Amino acid sequence: MAKAKVAKRPTRDEFVLEELGNQLVEAQQEESEILLTVWGMEEAVRGVIVTMDSRTGKVHLRQNEVITKVPFMDIMQVNYPRD
Numbered sequence: 060m061a062k063a064k065v066a067k068r069p070t071r072d073e074f075v076l077e078e079l080g081n082q083l084v085e086a087q088q089e090e091s092e093i094l095l096t097v098w099g100m101e102e103a104v105r106g107v108i109v110t111m112d113s114r115t116g117k118v119h120l121r122q123n124e125v126i127t128k129v130p131f132m133d134i135m136q137v138n139y140p141r142d
Contacts, residue, residue, distance in 0.1 A: 069135075090107055091107070092139070093139060093140075096134070096138070097134055098133045100133075116130055116131045116132065117130055117131065
């Protein structure tokens with residue numbers, strides 16, 4: 060009756076986290092559409108940042124009137140779509 064092992068989220072140093080934060084702030088200010096690689100999700104999350112909630116630690120993205128909330132600590136990479 061052992062629990063299945065779940066892969067742990069990779070640890071990142073404060074400089075990597077700060078750079079991710081800076082990229083998110085810049086994308087929010089420019090209202091740019093971004094593509095987030097999120098730990099534990101098969102597909103990348105795409106949208107425009109609506110809010111970054113410091114209380115819950117989640118980034119709110121909107122795409123086609125659908126809001127997706129992604130925990131900041133689960134964001135592995137920020138990219139811009141190429142299409």
